[in-house]
Amino acid sequence: MTAQHPKWHYEQVGSDGPSFVWLHGWGQDGASMSRLADLFKAEGQHRIYDQPGFGKTDRLLDGAGTEDYADALALELEKLGPQQHIFVGHSFGGRVSVQMAARHPGLVKAIILIGGAGLQRRRSLAFRLRALMLKTLGRLARLSDKLFGTSFRDAYVARYGSADYKSAGALRPTFVKVVNENLVREAKAVRCPALLIYGSDDTEAPPEIGRKYEQLMPIARFTEVKGFNHWDILTRGAYQCQALIKSFLKDLRDD
Amino acid sequence: MCRLGAVLVSRGGAPVAQKKVIAVIFGGRSVEHDVSVLTGLQFLEALDPGRYDGLPIYVDPLGQWWTGEALLRRSHYPLKSAAHKDLRQVMLDLATPANGQPQLVSFSKGLMGEKRTVIPFDLMVPAIHGSNGEDGSLQGMLEFADIPFAGCRSLGAAATMDKVFAKSAARTGGIKVLPELALDRPAKGIFLDPATLEGQLKEAFGTLKFPYIVKPCNLGSSVGVGKADDMDGLVAALMSAFRLDSRVIVEPFVANLTEYNIAVRRSSAGAILTSAIERPLRKAELLDFKNKYLAGGEPGGPKLDSGPSEGMASLNRELNPSDLSDAQETFVRNSASRMFDLLSLAGSVRVDFLSNSETGELWLNEVNTIPGSFAYFLWEAAAEPTSFLELTSAIIDEGFRLSAERLGSTDSGLGGATIFKAKD
Numbered sequence: 151m152t153a154q155h156p157k158w159h160y161e162q163v164g165s166d167g168p169s170f171v172w173l174h175g176w177g178q179d180g181a182s183m184s185r186l187a188d189l190f191k192a193e194g195q196h197r198i199y200d201q202p203g204f205g206k207t208d209r210l211l212d213g214a215g216t217e218d219y220a221d222a223l224a225l226e227l228e229k230l231g232p233q234q235h236i237f238v239g240h241s242f243g244g245r246v247s248v249q250m251a252a253r254h255p256g257l258v259k260a261i262i263l264i265g266g267a268g269l270q271r272r273r274s275l276a277f278r279l280r281a282l283m284l285k286t287l288g289r290l291a292r293l294s295d296k297l298f299g300t301s302f303r304d305a306y307v308a309r310y311g312s313a314d315y316k317s318a319g320a321l322r323p324t325f326v327k328v329v330n331e332n333l334v335r336e337a338k339a340v341r342c343p344a345l346l347i348y349g350s351d352d353t354e355a356p357p358e359i360g361r362k363y364e365q366l367m368p369i370a371r372f373t374e375v376k377g378f379n380h381w382d383i384l385t386r387g388a389y390q391c392q393a394l395i396k397s398f399l400k401d402l403r404d405d
Numbered sequence: 406m407c408r409l410g411a412v413l414v415s416r417g418g419a420p421v422a423q424k425k426v427i428a429v430i431f432g433g434r435s436v437e438h439d440v441s442v443l444t445g446l447q448f449l450e451a452l453d454p455g456r457y458d459g460l461p462i463y464v465d466p467l468g469q470w471w472t473g474e475a476l477l478r479r480s481h482y483p484l485k486s487a488a489h490k491d492l493r494q495v496m497l498d499l500a501t502p503a504n505g506q507p508q509l510v511s512f513s514k515g516l517m518g519e520k521r522t523v524i525p526f527d528l529m530v531p532a533i534h535g536s537n538g539e540d541g542s543l544q545g546m547l548e549f550a551d552i553p554f555a556g557c558r559s560l561g562a563a564a565t566m567d568k569v570f571a572k573s574a575a576r577t578g579g580i581k582v583l584p585e586l587a588l589d590r591p592a593k594g595i596f597l598d599p600a601t602l603e604g605q606l607k608e609a610f611g612t613l614k615f616p617y618i619v620k621p622c623n624l625g626s627s628v629g630v631g632k633a634d635d636m637d638g639l640v641a642a643l644m645s646a647f648r649l650d651s652r653v654i655v656e657p658f659v660a661n662l663t664e665y666n667i668a669v670r671r672s673s674a675g676a677i678l679t680s681a682i683e684r685p686l687r688k689a690e691l692l693d694f695k696n697k698y699l700a701g702g703e704p705g706g707p708k709l710d711s712g713p714s715e716g717m718a719s720l721n722r723e724l725n726p727s728d729l730s731d732a733q734e735t736f737v738r739n740s741a742s743r744m745f746d747l748l749s750l751a752g753s754v755r756v757d758f759l760s761n762s763e764t765g766e767l768w769l770n771e772v773n774t775i776p777g778s779f780a781y782f783l784w785e786a787a788a789e790p791t792s793f794l795e796l797t798s799a800i801i802d803e804g805f806r807l808s809a810e811r812l813g814s815t816d817s818g819l820g821g822a823t824i825f826k827a828k829d
Contacts, residue, residue, distance in 0.1 A: 386446075394455075
């Protein structure tokens with residue numbers, strides 16, 4: 151995969167101070183981050199991006215992975231000149247932030263993951279067996295379609311595909327790649343400070359992932375925020391995130 | 406880099422200073438019960454997690470108190486207590502010694518008979534709008550029990566809740582308010598008599614000039630407010646207002662009505678601060694509860710669980726309205742500050758004004774000591790913005806300070822009033 155130059159769409163908030171880059175989750179666009187970003191209006195200049203394939207930013211090549219998202223973003227940010235940015239990534243945006251810190255450390259001052267995904271979860275044997283069975287079933291359906299002209303695969307997707315998989319459209323190869331990735335190596339390579347915020351009720355990216363990241367990254371602060379899930383941590387939970395990010399930024403400045 | 410690492414690691418590893426437990430009480434036996442749930446949850450969500458732990462206390466419409474994490478979800482309301490296992494019915498311990506920690510008590514059935522569980526907290530934040538919460542009764546109870554709490558003390562809360570009393574206080578302070586006629590609910594079986602009413606109106610206002618506005622004396626949130634274009638309308642409006650309150654006031658209707666609201670609080674240094682001014686955008690001629698809180702109009706009301714932008718905060722408004730002249734703005738800021746000072750108010754208080762947009766005349770209308778959403782959106786838009794997070798911390802700090810100041814005066818020995826001397 152070669153690096154690409156999509157025309158990046160972003161909203162700019164604030165005009166002075168340190169630079170923040172906001173990266174939204176899968177299936178969302180920059181708007182999902184703007185409530186939280188607004189709370190930091192006075193403390194920096196913020197670029198709230200639509201990631202490639204979402205909102206108003208064009209897609210990367212088929213099957214682009216989070217590393218390609220990071221590389222493309224690096225090219226975009228290099229245009230701004232040599233400076234370091236603070237990345238705030240939600241969910242899928244968290245994956246891209248980890249990739250940024252691992253692959254382009256010169257551009258990254260710190261990363262803040264909110265419900266950040268990217269590590270495989272511990273699953274029960276029953277869950278893994280079921281997943282294996284379904285995967286095999288899907289492959290068989292595809293094989294049958296190819297050999298005998300059946301349409302089992304569509305039926306399979308309709309029955310067992312996740313909502314995100316079904317709605318991924320042209321991004322489906324990317325989606326499959328992304329959900330199967332495991333960023334252990336990248337997390338270990340992160341050298342900048344990291345703030346890890348997870349909602350206690352998050353079932354998409356549970357606190358377990360944040361704790362793992364904390365162990366893998368050398369300078370990391372993990373916080374579990376009670377009573378919030380993967381999505382409402384950005385809305386109802388905005389003030390909790392604001393407080394945690396504020397004290398993290400203060401420690402960054404005090405250094 | 407290494408030093409930052411040390412900072413981060415030590416913060417994570419070493420025990421942090423003990424967090425204060427902030428009990429936020431919401432719901433309540435009040436017509437504004439539902440709005441209060443939103444206000445209470447918003448306050449809990451805006452607590453600084455580094456300094457405070459939130460403890461929700463929900464007062465259901467029957468007056469029973471509950472605590473538990475299930476209270477934190479908007480989607481769980483109206484609450485079915487049986488549906489949530491972690492919900493616990495609690496009582497406030499009013500007999501905590503002055504040197505002890507305030508606590509909630511709950512009783513459950515155990516193997517050895519009744520089991521008593523204690524849930525300690527440090528300060529209570531009243532977030533109950535209207536009667537039994539904003540009217541000084543809750544505050545008086547907390548003062549009696551020496552429990553630190555946030556916001557207005559009982560005197561200020563009671564004085565502002567009673568519209569007649571608040572207006573007479575405003576007049577003595579030289580603050581402009583509309584004239585009013587106060588009427589008590591007639592005894593059962595007695596009908597309102599138009600002839601008597603006419604006499605009362607003439608006495609109060611000099612002339613009889615419809616339309617009038619009818620308001621319950623002790624409620625906020627525009628509940629029970631009605632407009633009367635003639636005597637029949639007035640009787641009808643009075644009847645419906647008397648259903649909500651035993652005392653009702655009648656005021657002349659302000660033509661070309663525009664409303665302005667402003668929030669007031671005291672800084673930690675003691676200075677009185679005012680917020681941005683808002684002009685609520687009215688869809689109907691009169692702002693009533695429906696378009697105030699259910700503005701979306703969709704069945705099921707406002708979107709739940711959608712975050713801080715709801716309740717009072719989602720009411721359509723113009724912030725720092727352009728139609729307000731400098732002189733008017735000064736009038737609003739000065740009147741609101743004077744009222745705040747006059748009644749020794751505390752917390753984030755919203756003062757509402759009425760204006761005739763043709764003549765530019767302004768009147769102070771009412772004071773809400775526990776405004777919807779604590780009026781955080783007005784502070785966020787102030788000339789020197791205060792975030793909701795900073796606002797909750799400021800309200801809590803002030804609460805601790807005010808409660809500590811009061812505790813000093815309860816020692817009978819200081820006043821020489823000791824009769825029973827300790828025997829050695």
